[in-house]
Amino acid sequence: MKRFLLVLATLLAAALSLPAAAPAADPIDELLPVRGLAIQAPQRSQMNDFLKFVEGELVPAHFNLLILRVDWGYAYASHPELQDPDPLTREDVQRIVAVCRNRGIRLVPQINLLGHQSWAKQTHALLREYPQFDENPSVKTENYTDWPNPEGLYCKSYCPLHPDVHKVVFDVVDELCDAFETDAFHAGMDEVFYLGEKECPRCNGRDKAELFAGEVTLIRNHLAEKGRQLMIWGDRLLDGRTTGLGEWEASYNYTWRAIDLIPKDVFICDWHYERADLTGVYFATKGLPVASCGYRNPTVCEQQIRDMVRFRKQSSPETAARLQGYIHTIWSGFGPFLRRYNEVKNEKEPDEAHWNDAQALRTVIETFTNLAQ
Numbered sequence: 001m002k003r004f005l006l007v008l009a010t011l012l013a014a015a016l017s018l019p020a021a022a023p024a025a026d027p028i029d030e031l032l033p034v035r036g037l038a039i040q041a042p043q044r045s046q047m048n049d050f051l052k053f054v055e056g057e058l059v060p061a062h063f064n065l066l067i068l069r070v071d072w073g074y075a076y077a078s079h080p081e082l083q084d085p086d087p088l089t090r091e092d093v094q095r096i097v098a099v100c101r102n103r104g105i106r107l108v109p110q111i112n113l114l115g116h117q118s119w120a121k122q123t124h125a126l127l128r129e130y131p132q133f134d135e136n137p138s139v140k141t142e143n144y145t146d147w148p149n150p151e152g153l154y155c156k157s158y159c160p161l162h163p164d165v166h167k168v169v170f171d172v173v174d175e176l177c178d179a180f181e182t183d184a185f186h187a188g189m190d191e192v193f194y195l196g197e198k199e200c201p202r203c204n205g206r207d208k209a210e211l212f213a214g215e216v217t218l219i220r221n222h223l224a225e226k227g228r229q230l231m232i233w234g235d236r237l238l239d240g241r242t243t244g245l246g247e248w249e250a251s252y253n254y255t256w257r258a259i260d261l262i263p264k265d266v267f268i269c270d271w272h273y274e275r276a277d278l279t280g281v282y283f284a285t286k287g288l289p290v291a292s293c294g295y296r297n298p299t300v301c302e303q304q305i306r307d308m309v310r311f312r313k314q315s316s317p318e319t320a321a322r323l324q325g326y327i328h329t330i331w332s333g334f335g336p337f338l339r340r341y342n343e344v345k346n347e348k349e350p351d352e353a354h355w356n357d358a359q360a361l362r363t364v365i366e367t368f369t370n371l372a373q
């Protein structure tokens with residue numbers, strides 16, 4: 001009888017012309033599903049070099065995620081006042097989209113939201129054009145002095161409760177996501193030092209964890225309307241004092257309870273650059289999808305990748321599914337990075353030896369390649 005049923009099923013399948021089984025997935029997809037690079041978007045003049053880098057270096061090494069920091073470097077039609085000089089055009093972005101789509105790379109644009117609205121003495125486009133969105137306008141970026149400084153100025157923040165800020169922000173987020181034809185957006189949201197400031201008439205006295213979680217949730221819900229996922233850096237969700245991780249890599253300003261207040265589909269990019277700290281497990285057991293992120297210490301980066309593979313193997317299927325992979329980060333412009341990278345590849349000492357980001361990416365490429373064998 002069983003044999004008869006099997007024959008019948010085979011005949012039926014043939015009659016219905018069922019599609020052949022999908023080809024087996026790349027073995028590395030099981031070990032480390034997300035293999036990413038987060039880097040500044042290229043300048044227009046670097047487009048050819050950038051696409052060559054993607055095709056020649058990332059594709060053979062099994063990268064499947066590219067997070068591009070665009071910020072104000074795009075020719076926004078919805079808000080031309082917010083673009084920096086010589087921005088990427090829609091046509092430039094389409095070239096990147098085409099390469100990534102052909103090569104199976106998920107492409108995710110980034111604009112820093114909430115924090116990182118200035119750097120040293122430079123105020124970035126949003127607060128330059130809309131100073132009314134500033135969380136604490138009494139602090140002037142032009143008076144910036146090196147950290148630490150009396151005003152605690154690292155980067156400015158916008159006020160998450162300003163009634164007009166999201167109209168502007170969501171215009172550019174939507175336009176960028178449309179241009180990138182993407183199903184995800186990275187909002188940064190790291191190192192937010194100014195939040196719930198005394199001088200803000202809307203935020204003063206409010207719970208900072210609730211303010212942070214409220215902003216994450218608002219952005220997440222906006223993206224979800226178009227089926228897009230939110231990615232953020234994880235540092236504001238970690239308790240800096242208890243963990244000893246410090247006030248950049250984790251939070252000293254009481255935002256960490258937000259980990260229990262945000263939607264569980266927000267993707268956490270868990271960055272640690274000095275040690276392979278094990279907080280990926282913390283995020284995953286809180287129900288959040290997470291990838292470890294490394295930077296310029298090759299040994300630490302390799303350890304983060306190996307740890308992620310090991311965590312996945314020794315976790316329950318539910319937790320393993322959230323421990324998604326590794327994303328390498330580069331924090332200089334693409335041009336200077338590529339120069340260092342090519343020097344390392346050609347076995348020359350990079351000209352800025354204290355920056356080992358190029359060597360670290362070489363190590364990541366080697367580690368991915370070994371995992372794929």
Ligand SMILES: [Zn+2]
Pocket residue numbers: 135158159160161162196197200201202203204
């Ligand atoms: Zn405020």
